[in-house]
Amino acid sequence: MRQALENPFYYLDNFRQVLAWVGERHGDLLHDHERAFLDRFHQVPQASQALLVRMVMRKGTLFRASKLRYTEIGCPMQASVALIEHGWVETNPMLDVAQLFGLLKKDELLRVCGNAATNNQRKIDLLQAMLAEHSQPKPFASWCEGFDDAAFALTIGDLCDRLRLMFFGNIHQDWSEFVLADLGIFRYERVAFSPASRAFHERADVDAYLHLHRCRERFEAGDAAEAVLQDIPSTPYANEWLENRRGKLLLSIARQCERNGDLPLALRLHAANRYPGARERAIRVLERCGQPEAAMRLALTAQAVPESEHEAQQLQRILPRLLRTLGEPITRRVSLTQPERIDLTLPRPEGMSVEQAVREHLSRSDAPVYYVENALINSLLGLLCWDVIFAPLPGAFFHPFHAGPADLARPDFHARRAGLFDECLSRLGTGEYRDCIRRAFRDKFGLQSHFVSWGLFDEALLELALVCIPAEHLHAFFQRILQDVPNHRSGLPDLVQLWPGEQRYRLIEVKGPGDRLQDNQKRWIDFALRHQVPIAVCYVQWSEAAP
DNA sequence: TTCACTACTG
DNA sequence: TTCACACCATCCG
DNA sequence: GATGGTGTGTCTCAGTAGTGAAAC
Ligand SMILES: [Mn+2]
Ligand SMILES: [Mn+2]
Numbered sequence: 001m002r003q004a005l006e007n008p009f010y011y012l013d014n015f016r017q018v019l020a021w022v023g024e025r026h027g028d029l030l031h032d033h034e035r036a037f038l039d040r041f042h043q044v045p046q047a048s049q050a051l052l053v054r055m056v057m058r059k060g061t062l063f064r065a066s067k068l069r070y071t072e073i074g075c076p077m078q079a080s081v082a083l084i085e086h087g088w089v090e091t092n093p094m095l096d097v098a099q100l101f102g103l104l105k106k107d108e109l110l111r112v113c114g115n116a117a118t119n120n121q122r123k124i125d126l127l128q129a130m131l132a133e134h135s136q137p138k139p140f141a142s143w144c145e146g147f148d149d150a151a152f153a154l155t156i157g158d159l160c161d162r163l164r165l166m167f168f169g170n171i172h173q174d175w176s177e178f179v180l181a182d183l184g185i186f187r188y189e190r191v192a193f194s195p196a197s198r199a200f201h202e203r204a205d206v207d208a209y210l211h212l213h214r215c216r217e218r219f220e221a222g223d224a225a226e227a228v229l230q231d232i233p234s235t236p237y238a239n240e241w242l243e244n245r246r247g248k249l250l251l252s253i254a255r256q257c258e259r260n261g262d263l264p265l266a267l268r269l270h271a272a273n274r275y276p277g278a279r280e281r282a283i284r285v286l287e288r289c290g291q292p293e294a295a296m297r298l299a300l301t302a303q304a305v306p307e308s309e310h311e312a313q314q315l316q317r318i319l320p321r322l323l324r325t326l327g328e329p330i331t332r333r334v335s336l337t338q339p340e341r342i343d344l345t346l347p348r349p350e351g352m353s354v355e356q357a358v359r360e361h362l363s364r365s366d367a368p369v370y371y372v373e374n375a376l377i378n379s380l381l382g383l384l385c386w387d388v389i390f391a392p393l394p395g396a397f398f399h400p401f402h403a404g405p406a407d408l409a410r411p412d413f414h415a416r417r418a419g420l421f422d423e424c425l426s427r428l429g430t431g432e433y434r435d436c437i438r439r440a441f442r443d444k445f446g447l448q449s450h451f452v453s454w455g456l457f458d459e460a461l462l463e464l465a466l467v468c469i470p471a472e473h474l475h476a477f478f479q480r481i482l483q484d485v486p487n488h489r490s491g492l493p494d495l496v497q498l499w500p501g502e503q504r505y506r507l508i509e510v511k512g513p514g515d516r517l518q519d520n521q522k523r524w525i526d527f528a529l530r531h532q533v534p535i536a537v538c539y540v541q542w543s544e545a546a547p
Numbered sequence: 548t549t550c551a552c553t554a555c556t557g
Numbered sequence: 558t559t560c561a562c563a564c565c566a567t568c569c570g
Numbered sequence: 571g572a573t574g575g576t577g578t579g580t581c582t583c584a585g586t587a588g589t590g591a592a593a594c
Pocket of ligand 2: 512
């Protein structure tokens with residue numbers, strides 16, 4: 001049964017709220033015709049407004065009247081009149097064969113094209129047959145003579161995407177955020193950000209975001225790299241956030257060039273890209289096209305000032321290989337201290353992961369084991385530093401549906417809040433951190449946070465963790481994560497075992513047959529060994545052969 | 548007839 | 558729009 | 571065995587209706 005909201009036009013209210021919000025805060029970033037839409041929208045009948053919003057919220061831009069039946073709207077033909085007058089919706093649109101296929105059911109398609117098509121073939125094969133036969137688009141009514149139905153095309157989808165982007169500051173949050181929040185499915189922290197807060201300050205930035213997004217969609221849809229590249233600016237954006245997005249897209253396009261064998265283009269793109277990881281790819285491409293000297297030069301440049309621990313780690317593998325290629329002497333790497341190794345032979349569990357099997361095997365009544373991966377440490381960090389993470393710094397929050405600050409993944413995330421974080425983490429030195437975490441757990445329970453996984457994390461585990469994990473360890477964990485949130489929030493071991501009687505714990509990374517430590521896991525292991533954090537790697541073999 | 552998958556809903 | 562694992566190819570001692 | 575790379579499944583709110591294809 002569906003939950004009931006008292007207002008059947010709830011979605012229209014939400015849409016109006018976005019229009020008002022954007023009009024108030026982003027009015028100067030709108031063109032005249034866009035502002036005119038905001039004004040005129042309120043002047044059409046309510047049923048027409050509602051029908052438009054229903055279309056905006058649904059997938060695609062083409063709809064049949066028979067599929068637009070809503071009790072609160074009534075007759076869609078009648079409601080569409082005002083929308084067509086304003087040009088927001090087009091009636092009887094031209095449709096090519098592919099669009100027609102999206103609109104009609106299979107038996108209807110067979111009626112439309114009474115040719116050699118038979119009911120036996122699948123719909124996708126029918127499309128192939130019809131594509132060859134009908135190349136010209138036709139209006140819906142011409143395709144479907146004798147159908148008692150009409151078709152509409154939404155023409156303001158792009159404008160609504162723009163408004164949504166200006167409201168949320170990203171393209172992946174959609175109109176359903178409102179109703180999900182109203183129903184209590186997603187609950188968000190209330191952040192006291194200033195009324196002047198907004199996602200964008202320049203229209204050109206909105207344009208650039210939308211443009212990059214379209215380019216990415218084309219690239220992911222299979223458009224040729226060269227074609228997409230022609231539309232991506234070749235010079236950096238002044239806005240650092242957008243430049244980051246440009247760099248990320250260029251990195252994935254250049255990697256596709258690597259796969260296609262276009263190494264010169266890949267190298268050119270990587271070399272000009274400041275996005276993290278691009279320099280490493282440039283080194284690898286140079287290595288691959290037989291330029292070990294150039295690869296070595298770039299690798300040494302990188303080693304002098306590595307952009308991240310990840311890059312330094314890659315270089316430790318790349319540099320010896322390059323030295324060998326160049327015939328230079330290799331200094332053997334000193335083998336670092338290794339984590340404790342556990343070898344287990346277990347019966348292959350059915351319907352259970354290898355991590356769960358090890359969890360059950362190692363669990364004791366006085367030392368339970370939890371399968372937490374990144375959730376435990378990140379959640380403790382998110383709870384202790386809740387108020388810092390949700391502090392209303394300029395530009396960090398600008399709508400009611402944030403699970404974290406907008407600059408969470410930026411390099412200066414920690415630096416911008418250094419004082420606040422220092423003060424917050426200092427509580428780990430006094431013992432008041434436990435009550436602080438408990439209080440956040442109770443007060444904030446269920447509120448969306450990028451750091452806190454409420455589902456994988458209950459109060460029993462919280463108490464055990466607070467008893468068993470020393471404050472100094474928590475401090476070291478948190479510092480490392482905050483130093484580079486996107487790179488360091490992952491790679492933590494699968495399991496944690498807690499001995500409340502002895503106030504100790506250990507982390508256990510499980511490796512089944514064929515699995516091996518990943519780079520980010522190795523970096524966490526190195527960290528743990530440096531900080532005397534008990535850590536083990538558990539290698540599992542199956543005691544019987546696979547059936 | 549059943550089942551898998553998608554779009555839609557609040 | 559994430560993260561971790563499963564699996565494959567290649568190279569090397 | 572070490573390394574690099576690619577593909578896959580898991581997430582997504584839970585429940586419902588519609589569609590199309592496979593099972594029977
Ligand atoms: Mn894992
Ligand atoms: Mn593991």
